[in-house]
Amino acid sequence: MTAFASSPASPTPAHAGGVRLLADIGGTNARFALEPGPGRFEAIEVLSCHDHATLADAIRAYLALPQVAVLHGGIRHAAIAIANPVVGDQVRMTNHHWAFSIEALRLECGFDTLLVVNDFSALARSLPHLGDQKLQVGGGAPEPGAAIGLLGAGTGLGVSGLIPATNGKPGWTALRSEGGHVSFSPVNEMEVAILQYAWREFEHVSSERLLSGAGVELIYRALSDRAGRPGEQLTAPEISRRALSGECALCDQVLEAFCGMLGTAAGNLAITLGAQGGVYIGGGIVPRLGQRFIDSSFRSRFEQRGRFSGYMAQIPTYVITAEYPAFVGVSAILSEKLSPAS
Numbered sequence: 001m002t003a004f005a006s007s008p009a010s011p012t013p014a015h016a017g018g019v020r021l022l023a024d025i026g027g028t029n030a031r032f033a034l035e036p037g038p039g040r041f042e043a044i045e046v047l048s049c050h051d052h053a054t055l056a057d058a059i060r061a062y063l064a065l066p067q068v069a070v071l072h073g074g075i076r077h078a079a080i081a082i083a084n085p086v087v088g089d090q091v092r093m094t095n096h097h098w099a100f101s102i103e104a105l106r107l108e109c110g111f112d113t114l115l116v117v118n119d120f121s122a123l124a125r126s127l128p129h130l131g132d133q134k135l136q137v138g139g140g141a142p143e144p145g146a147a148i149g150l151l152g153a154g155t156g157l158g159v160s161g162l163i164p165a166t167n168g169k170p171g172w173t174a175l176r177s178e179g180g181h182v183s184f185s186p187v188n189e190m191e192v193a194i195l196q197y198a199w200r201e202f203e204h205v206s207s208e209r210l211l212s213g214a215g216v217e218l219i220y221r222a223l224s225d226r227a228g229r230p231g232e233q234l235t236a237p238e239i240s241r242r243a244l245s246g247e248c249a250l251c252d253q254v255l256e257a258f259c260g261m262l263g264t265a266a267g268n269l270a271i272t273l274g275a276q277g278g279v280y281i282g283g284g285i286v287p288r289l290g291q292r293f294i295d296s297s298f299r300s301r302f303e304q305r306g307r308f309s310g311y312m313a314q315i316p317t318y319v320i321t322a323e324y325p326a327f328v329g330v331s332a333i334l335s336e337k338l339s340p341a342s
């Protein structure tokens, strides 16, 4: 478990319905926070999904932590962003074994309200509120009111976006997308070789199979095989570490391939949505690459679009630098659901 300092107290009023519980559940990390008042995130903790048999166990473990328990006298309202499609009451994670009924979980935890939404739909809702917690990587100014794209590589590849609200009100509608599962499209010989290697393991090679932590490891195996060193295995964090320290040329090639492929995927999303409001990159991997990502072929691959290269050159791309942006989105969704009763 990793603990982080609480955000500083702010003068926003307390929620009338008491302290709220917010969670962002990925295939590897379960991030929790308490929200005593609008936009105040406190007692942020990151638990490992693998340490808990069920999501209910992880929630109970978080709420019982001494530094958390002291801040709440029981939770009435909670919202969870989770890495899988959410349709109906039954939830089954794509990249982890947790599965549950939303209503059964609500009753088990004793909440009045439990909202469960897709993690990238929640993250998309946070984009208009990021302020300076993003870093622009190329392109011009975003076109006001135009669609916005979002993708993030972590345990999986999350995809979403924002389109202007269509109900006549100001604001945005977040897309419910499973765009990480589009078919991977190689654009050069090396990527064709990586695809051919991936076909040995998967009948359908989606973008997520390569643009994720497991994907970094697969690219490493593919390029090792191509270099005549088959069978080498390294974890994604170790590949990054060796690449960034300069001690492994092959690892650096893997990161370069990963960033280039992400550029193509981001460009595909931009051109499909007409995302002239920009494309945002989230997820756990890219922020860990720092300057190496900025210096990579990501942006040139984003723009490499034949007759549409000029169109793409105008579209800004951003790396999300906020540490816990999904809490902002999931908090807004819960507030909307409870408003004005709470």
Ligand SMILES: Nc1ncnc2c1ncn2[C@@H]1O[C@H](COP(=O)(O)OP(=O)(O)OP(=O)(O)O)[C@@H](O)[C@H]1O
Pocket: 025, 026, 027, 028, 029, 030, 083, 095, 119, 153, 154, 155, 156, 157, 158, 212, 213, 214, 216, 236, 237, 240, 241, 283, 284, 285, 288
């Ligand atoms: N330095 C690194 N370089 C490359 N990959 C990394 C690095 N550190 C962690 N990873 C990989 O990132 C993944 C975890 O990503 P993240 O922190 O976004 O988790 P998550 O929110 O649980 O994922 P998701 O929301 O996609 O299910 C793991 O596959 C891990 O191997």
